[in-house]
Amino acid sequence: MALFDLPLDQLETYLPDVPEPSDFDAYWKASLATAEGCPPLLDVQPETTDLEIVRTWDVTFPGFGGDPIRAWYSRPAGNDAPLPAVVEFVGYGRGRGLPHERLTWVAAGYAHLLMDARGQGDLYGTGGATPDPRATALGGPGVMTRGVLDPADYYYRRLITDAVRAVGAVRALPGVDPTRVAVVGNSQGGGLALAAAGLVPDLAAVMVSAPFLCHLQRAIDITDSAPYGEIVNYLSVHRDAEEAVRRTLSYVDGVSFARRAVAPAHFGAGLRDTVSPPSTVFAAYNHYGAEDRTMHVYSFNHHEGGDAVHTGRQLRWLRSHLAVSA
Secondary structure: OOOOOOOHHHHOOOOOOOOOOOOHHHHHHHHHHOOOOOOOOOEEEEEOOOOOOEEEEEEEEEOHHHOEEEEEEEEEOOOOOOEEEEEEEOOOOOOOOOOOOOOHHHHOOOEEEEEOOOOOOOOOOOOOOOOOOOOOOOOOOOHHHOOOOOOOOOHHHHHHHHHHHHHHHHHHOOOEEEEEEEEEEEOHHHHHHHHHHHHOOOOOEEEEEOOOOOOHHHHHHHOOOOOHHHHHHHHHHOOOOHHHHHHHHOOOOHHHHHHHOOOOEEEEEEOOOOOOOHHHHHHHHHHOOOOOEEEEEEOOOOOOOOHHHHHHHHHHHHHHHHOOOO
């Protein structure tokens, strides 16, 4: 894909007026309240793996409405001291997979919680383990449009609430320093990390690359790439639903969460990315509420962005903010 969005000099100053519903904060207060009264953890079971230097547990915690959400909790073997923790969120269509798949953060010395995505896991990877018992509203076939006609029914209301509850879950696990918790994600995972940053006021750090769910009104106007293409396809069939759909999307826009975020943040964007167009990423970055933020741009890359190069930059940046032992 050739360059298709704004040039970099305009992206760096791109600060669009992204309206949000007057009841945005009330909506999210009510959403998070669906899990009030639930314990932070429902179950923690040791998981047998063939890894010698990593220990893993199969964790279940209550998400939206108290629904059970699965996660892998991993940490360096032989170290029971309280560690800084990284909560990771997965990309669109992926589940938590197998416990040996994502070891970067554990290898760097962190405790690591990898949250499953309810009702996902069937597009790529090695699957998920968390159904979505509330996926009854019209919409589909993908979760991007599930319940999209009503903010109360929308899929991402549930998934974002799960992401916030994941932070509470990791803080309740043994061997975690609750004052040093970071969130990280790419694509959908980046959108969830941004949402968590806007809804959890005391995170230590936020790392997002190619974040999905940002500046949604522009995204569905300038790209047909999936998952935004699912909205386009849906509206091509449901021709009178545009107003309702745009209203629902306004409750989950990453720009609104970014405005409320106060934790230090590390961003990454590919300028040829049609999945998370660069102007939508910069909209969230430029609206981000903390002064301590940095952006890495990859001019010739698509949705993969900086890939392993960017991961290396994340590792160095996070070490400076969470002070994990070298």
